Amino acid sequence: MxxxxxxxxxxxxxxxxxxxxxxxxxxxxxxxxxxxxxxxxxxxxxxxxxxxxxxxxxxxxxxxxxxxxxxxxxxxxxxxxxxxxxxxxxxxxxxxxxxxxxxxxxxxxxxxxxxxxxxxxxxxxxxxxxxxxxxxxxxxxxxxxxxxxxxxxxxxxxxxxxxxxxxxxxxxxxxxxxxxxxxxxxxxxxxxxxxxxxxxxxxxxxxxxxxxxxxxxxxxxxxxGREKFNYVADADLAVDLVPELTEAARSGGLRDALLTPKKKDRSVALKALRDRLIGERVPEGTEDADARTGAFKTAFGRVEKQELRRLILEEDVRADGRNSRTVRPIWIETHALPRPHGSAIFTRGETQVLGTTTLGTERDEILIDDLTDDKNDRFMLHYNFPPYSTGEVKRMSGQSRREVGHGNLAKRAIRAVLPSFEEFPYVIRIVGDVLESNGSSSMATVCAGTLSLMDAGVPIKAPVAGVAMGLVMEGDRYRVLTDILGLEDALGDMDFKVCGTAEGVTALQMDIKIQGITPAIMREALAQAKEARLHILGKMAEVLPAPRAELSPTAPRIITVKINPEKIGSVIGPGGKQIRELEAMGAQVTIEEDGTVRIFSADGAAAQAVRERIEAITREAKVGEEFDGTVVKTAAFGAFINLFPGKDGMLHISQMSEERVNAVEDVMNVGDKVRVKIANVDDRGKIDLIRPELEGKIAPREPRAPRPSGDRPPRRDR
Missing domain, CATH: 3.30.230.70 (GHMP Kinase, N-terminal domain)
Known part of the structure; x- marks a missing residue:
C-alpha cells in the first residue's frame, strides 16, 4: 500500500x-x-x-x-x-x-x-x-x-x-x-x-x-478503507422466548419483585420468580435442559430490563420506589475514627463510603514519571472498591483501571476548592473506601472526601458534592434519572456524574451506551443534577457546615519561617550536619530556594524549639544591638567575641579602654563575658564592636574600607 x-x-x-x-x-x-x-x-x-x-x-x-x-x-x-x-x-x-x-x-x-x-x-x-x-x-x-x-x-x-x-x-x-x-x-x-x-x-x-x-x-x-468482515453474533436462542416470558412474568409478580426496595431482597425475589417460571417450562432430565435453561435465563433478563424501563418511562416509578428526581435517604457521620486527621462516613441509600484525610509534608509529594513536565503532586485521592462492598468474593490484585478512573474524577472535583500551598502548606491525601455499593460510589467518595477535609480543619473554599444521573430512552421518549442505582446503571442508557459546589460545577463525566445524546438532553440532565447537588450539600451542611476552626489534634503542625536565602547553607550545615541535628530534635525541615523554611512535627513544642534554633542560626546582626558576648579568640589587634550562635564580631584594641592598651590580654581573655554593641556591619558581613560604656569617651574607629571587587585583592608593586 x-x-x-x-x-x-x-x-x-x-x-x-x-x-x-x-x-x-x-x-x-x-x-x-x-x-x-x-x-x-x-x-x-x-x-x-x-x-x-x-x-x-x-x-x-x-x-x-x-x-x-x-x-x-x-x-x-x-x-x-x-x-x-x-x-x-x-x-x-x-x-x-x-x-x-x-x-x-x-x-x-x-x-x-x-x-x-x-x-x-x-x-x-x-x-x-x-x-x-x-x-x-x-x-x-x-x-x-x-x-x-x-x-x-x-x-x-x-x-x-x-x-x-x-x-x-x-x-x-x-x-x-x-x-x-x-x-x-x-x-x-x-x-x-x-x-x-x-x-x-x-x-x-x-x-x-x-x-x-x-x-x-x-x-x-x-x-x-477495508471491507468489514462478517462477524458471527451470539446465537440468540432467547429472542423467541421473550413474548411468552413477558406475559408470564407480569402475571406472576414481576412488578412487585422489581419494586422491592432493598438490593439483596430484590435480587432474591427476581431469582425466585425466574426459577419458578423456568421450572414450569423446562422439565428436568430432558436432553436439552441446560441449553433451554440458559436461553430462558437470558430471556428473563431482557424481560426484566424491558419492564423496568417501562415503569420508569410510563409511570415514573423506579426499582426502589422513588420517582425520577428523588435522591435516596442520606446519613452522615463525621470524625468517625480517632487517629486519622479527618474522617467521615457518607451513606446514600445502599451506597456507603468512608472518607479519610491525611496531612503530610512536601516529602510526601507523589513523584510522577510520565511524559509531562510535572514532577510531583501535592494532592492525592485514592478510591478503593473491595469485593465485599457488593457482597461478592473476588480476587484482589491491585488497583483496577476503574478505581483509577473513579479516583481521578473525585480528585478533579475536590481539587478546585483546595487552598493554595502558600495558604495551607500541607500535602493532602484523601482515601475513599467503598463499604457498600449500589450505584454512585464515586460520587459518594466526593461527598465523604469533602467532609473528611472539613473534619481535618482544611480551609477549603466551599463544600463539594456529587451525584450520578441516568437516562432511559426509547425512540423520542426519555426520562432523566437522579441518583441512579446499580441496576439503573446496568439497564439504563447513560451514566452522567456531576460534581460541584452550590455555585457551579467542578467536574463531570458522562458515558453513553446508546449512539449519543443531544445538547437538549444534556442541558436537562445538568439542571436536574444541580437540584440534587444542592439537596445533598444541604444534608452535608446540617452535619458539618464549615471546616473546623482548628486542625485535628492528631494532625501535625507546620511552622513557616522566612530566612535570607544566603543563610540556607548555614541551616543545612557541612554535609547536612546542621539539618540532621535539627531533625533529631523531633521535626522534619524542608527548605526552598527562596529561603522559605517549613518545620513539620506532631509535637508543637519540638517544632517551636527547631524554629528558635533556626532563627538563631540565621539571625542577622544590626547596628546598635547590644549583646553580652563571650571572647572566643584574641589577636594582637583585638578580640573576637561571639554574639549569638554562628556570629562573631571584632572588638578592636583601640576600643577596649579609655587608656592605651598594650596587649589585649591585659584587658580580656578567652572565655570572658563582655558587654558589647554593634558599631558597624560592612558589605561582607564583618562586624565591628564597641563597648557601650565607653561610647562617646573614646574616638570611634574608622569603618573598614570596602573590599575591591574580584576574588583577590589587587597586587602591590614591589
Whole structure:
C-alpha cells in the first residue's frame, strides 16, 4: 500500500493522519501528528469468536520515554506498567469507541496507542481517540464510526479548542468531548466552579469543532478503507422466548419483585420468580435442559430490563420506589475514627463510603514519571472498591483501571476548592473506601472526601458534592434519572456524574451506551443534577457546615519561617550536619530556594524549639544591638567575641579602654563575658564592636574600607 496523508486544521494547528507507512501487517494503522506529538494507533480483531458473553475490547495507551528524550527512572530503566495518566488516556478512548460496536459482536478486539513523540504543549490523550477512530474505520473490524475527540478550554471569556498546557493553566475549564457526526458520546471535565450553561456551550462548541476531523476520517475510509468482515453474533436462542416470558412474568409478580426496595431482597425475589417460571417450562432430565435453561435465563433478563424501563418511562416509578428526581435517604457521620486527621462516613441509600484525610509534608509529594513536565503532586485521592462492598468474593490484585478512573474524577472535583500551598502548606491525601455499593460510589467518595477535609480543619473554599444521573430512552421518549442505582446503571442508557459546589460545577463525566445524546438532553440532565447537588450539600451542611476552626489534634503542625536565602547553607550545615541535628530534635525541615523554611512535627513544642534554633542560626546582626558576648579568640589587634550562635564580631584594641592598651590580654581573655554593641556591619558581613560604656569617651574607629571587587585583592608593586 502506498502511504497516504490527510490533513485538517484544528485549533489553528495542522492535524495530520497518515496510513500505509508504519505497521502494515495490522488490520488498521494510523499515525497521528499534531505539533511535535506523534502517535501510532493500531486496531486488530481475532478471526474466531470469543467464548466471553460480553464485548472483548481492550485499549492500551503506551508511553515511550524516548518520546521526550528521557531514559525511564525505573530500576531496569525501561517502561513498566502504565502510569495513572496513561490509564486515564486509555479510558477516554475506550469510552468513545465502545458504544459503536454492533450488538452481539464477540470477536476479541485490541486498540493500541503508542506515543512516539510528545509535544510539551499538546496533550496526547485527545489524539489517541482520533487515531483509534481512524484505525478502526480503515480496518476490517465492524464498527459504526467515525468519531472524533477534542479538548476545550475557557480563556479570557472565549472557548479554545485543544488549548496548550499554558492556556490550560489560565483556563477555568478543562473539558474533553467525543462524539459522532450527530451526537455526543462521552464527556469528561474538571472546572473551577463554572455554571452549567457555560458547560453546555462548551460541549456544543466542541461538537462543531470536531466535524472537520470526522470529514477527514470519512474521506480516508472511502479511499483506503477495508471491507468489514462478517462477524458471527451470539446465537440468540432467547429472542423467541421473550413474548411468552413477558406475559408470564407480569402475571406472576414481576412488578412487585422489581419494586422491592432493598438490593439483596430484590435480587432474591427476581431469582425466585425466574426459577419458578423456568421450572414450569423446562422439565428436568430432558436432553436439552441446560441449553433451554440458559436461553430462558437470558430471556428473563431482557424481560426484566424491558419492564423496568417501562415503569420508569410510563409511570415514573423506579426499582426502589422513588420517582425520577428523588435522591435516596442520606446519613452522615463525621470524625468517625480517632487517629486519622479527618474522617467521615457518607451513606446514600445502599451506597456507603468512608472518607479519610491525611496531612503530610512536601516529602510526601507523589513523584510522577510520565511524559509531562510535572514532577510531583501535592494532592492525592485514592478510591478503593473491595469485593465485599457488593457482597461478592473476588480476587484482589491491585488497583483496577476503574478505581483509577473513579479516583481521578473525585480528585478533579475536590481539587478546585483546595487552598493554595502558600495558604495551607500541607500535602493532602484523601482515601475513599467503598463499604457498600449500589450505584454512585464515586460520587459518594466526593461527598465523604469533602467532609473528611472539613473534619481535618482544611480551609477549603466551599463544600463539594456529587451525584450520578441516568437516562432511559426509547425512540423520542426519555426520562432523566437522579441518583441512579446499580441496576439503573446496568439497564439504563447513560451514566452522567456531576460534581460541584452550590455555585457551579467542578467536574463531570458522562458515558453513553446508546449512539449519543443531544445538547437538549444534556442541558436537562445538568439542571436536574444541580437540584440534587444542592439537596445533598444541604444534608452535608446540617452535619458539618464549615471546616473546623482548628486542625485535628492528631494532625501535625507546620511552622513557616522566612530566612535570607544566603543563610540556607548555614541551616543545612557541612554535609547536612546542621539539618540532621535539627531533625533529631523531633521535626522534619524542608527548605526552598527562596529561603522559605517549613518545620513539620506532631509535637508543637519540638517544632517551636527547631524554629528558635533556626532563627538563631540565621539571625542577622544590626547596628546598635547590644549583646553580652563571650571572647572566643584574641589577636594582637583585638578580640573576637561571639554574639549569638554562628556570629562573631571584632572588638578592636583601640576600643577596649579609655587608656592605651598594650596587649589585649591585659584587658580580656578567652572565655570572658563582655558587654558589647554593634558599631558597624560592612558589605561582607564583618562586624565591628564597641563597648557601650565607653561610647562617646573614646574616638570611634574608622569603618573598614570596602573590599575591591574580584576574588583577590589587587597586587602591590614591589
Amino acid at each position: 502506498i502511504p497516504k496523508t490527510y490533513s485538517a486544521t484544528l485549533g489553528g494547528r495542522e492535524l495530520t493522519l497518515e496510513t500505509g507507512k508504519l505497521a502494515k501487517l495490522v488490520s488498521g494503522a494510523v499515525t497521528v501528528r499534531y505539533g511535535d506529538a506523534v502517535l501510532l494507533v493500531t486496531a486488530q480483531a481475532r478471526e474466531d469468536v470469543s467464548p466471553l458473553d460480553f464485548l472483548p475490547l481492550t485499549v492500551e495507551f503506551e508511553e515511550r520515554h524516548y518520546a521526550v528524550g528521557r531514559i525511564p527512572g525505573s530500576f531496569h530503566r525501561r517502561e513498566g506498567r502504565p502510569g495513572e495518566r496513561a490509564i486515564l488516556s486509555a479510558r477516554i478512548t475506550d469510552r468513545q469507541i465502545r458504544p459503536l460496536f454492533p450488538k452481539g459482536y464477540r470477536h476479541e478486539t485490541q486498540v493500541i496507542i503508542t506515543v512516539l513523540s510528545a509535544d510539551a504543549q499538546v496533550g496526547a490523550d485527545v489524539l489517541g481517540p482520533i487515531g483509534a477512530s481512524a484505525a478502526l474505520s480503515l480496518s476490517d473490524v465492524p464498527w459504526a464510526g467515525p468519531t472524533a475527540c477534542v479538548r476545550v478550554g475557557f480563556v479570557g471569556g472565549e472557548y479554545v479548542v485543544n488549548p496548550t498546557y499554558d492556556q490550560l493553566d489560565a483556563s477555568s475549564l478543562d473539558l474533553v468531548v467525543a462524539g459522532t457526526r450527530d451526537a455526543i458520546l462521552m464527556v469528561e471535565a474538571g472546572a473551577q466552579v463554572v455554571e452549567e450553561e457555560l458547560l453546555v456551550g462548551a460541549i456544543e462548541f466542541a461538537h462543531r469543532e470536531m466535524q472537520p476531523i470526522i470529514d477527514l476520517i470519512e474521506q480516508m475510509q472511502r479511499e483506503v
